[in-house]
Amino acid sequence: MSEQHPFGAPVTFRIGGRPYEGTYGDSLLETLHRYGYEVPSLCHHEAVSAYGACRLCLVEVVDKRGRHKITTSCNFPVQAGIDVLLDTPDVVRHRRVVLELLLAMAPRSPELRALAAEHDVPGGRLEPDESAEDCILCGLCERVCREVVGANAIAMSARGTAKRMTTPYDAENPACIACGACVYVCPTRCIGLEEADGKRTILRWGRTLPLAVCQQTGRAFTPQFLLEHYAKKLGGLDEKVFRKAPPYR
Ligand code: FES
Structure with a gap:
């Protein structure tokens, strides 16, 4: 069980079924990025604490008992024995909804528009919030x-x-x-x-x-x-x- 590992202990986990070494308690998003996996994120920076606000860095985590859950990866700790699935149909669907909501908050942001286009997000279903000053409240x-x-x-x-x-x-x-x-x-x-x-x-x-x-x-x-x-x-x-x-x- 993950509880047996102290923070900072080396652990083995999987990404899409392939085994990787990680550090117990490290940000899963940062670990994925370190191994070259692309997971979109807007509110995370290695210099500050994770906040989990933008909800873009979604992944599907399968625990040792085979239970699946969709979670943000920036504030999810690396643990022994988990399998991290990227871009599953559920992850893609949830991420598209999140991007659509964010785009309504910051309709003039070139970065967000580019991300939305990259993820085939339909525009125009939500009324853009012109008063939001293009802030997505990511903190x-x-x-x-x-x-x-x-x-x-x-x-x-x-x-x-x-x-x-x-x-x-x-x-x-x-x-x-x-x-x-x-x-x-x-x-x-x-x-x-x-x-x-x-x-x-x-x-x-x-x-x-x-x-x-x-x-x-x-x-x-x-x-x-x-x-x-x-x-x-x-x-x-x-x-x-x-x-x-x-x-x-
Ligand atoms: S980067 Fe994880 S919620 Fe924003």
């Missing part, structure tokens, strides 16, 4: 902001159909260091970043900060607020390397 931006950057500047607000990712009170949040990590990981590119006149703006959060200037090239390169955020953690800034930006809030 990846929030996890990166909290777990990697440590800024905690954004969070999910409200519930049900009113649920959305935002800053507290929908206002510019002084905790945001405008690092752009949320922009980088967003799978539908619905956050947006602009740089002009020595300032960087994270469009969706309405956060604008002046950029520090590189002493070597004279080019603005990153928000000074961000430099100071990390300087506090790392113990000091070398101002020979950059010129301070004008005061910020």
Whole structure:
């Protein structure tokens, strides 16, 4: 039984009946990717905890007793003796429905449209939600902001159909260091970043900060607020390397 293995122990499991070595407790999705299997995913990133929000990474898992279940693989742990089936008719059918729902939430996302086309998802059955700002509520931006950057500047607000990712009170949040990590990981590119006149703006959060200037090239390169955020953690800034930006809030 899988319970006999401590986390991190090597285990043998199967993918489509073929035996593979894995590590007990590792993300099944990451293990599948490591072995070169393509499983679509939008809300997973190895740098942050799994959340299981987009539901795209579905697989069918057969346990030791032969019981089948459809599950998300990003937050399913590798276990001894399981057989992981990819792209079974049930998995394909469920994934198509999920993609159709996601497409209605983010109808303008080129990534999502490409995925939908790749998986033969019929468009037009669901009314696109034009007010959703192309956000699929996957929470990846929030996890990166909290777990990697440590800024905690954004969070999910409200519930049900009113649920959305935002800053507290929908206002510019002084905790945001405008690092752009949320922009980088967003799978539908619905956050947006602009740089002009020595300032960087994270469009969706309405956060604008002046950029520090590189002493070597004279080019603005990153928000000074961000430099100071990390300087506090790392113990000091070398101002020979950059010129301070004008005061910020
Ligand atoms: S990647 Fe697994 S639910 Fe999104």
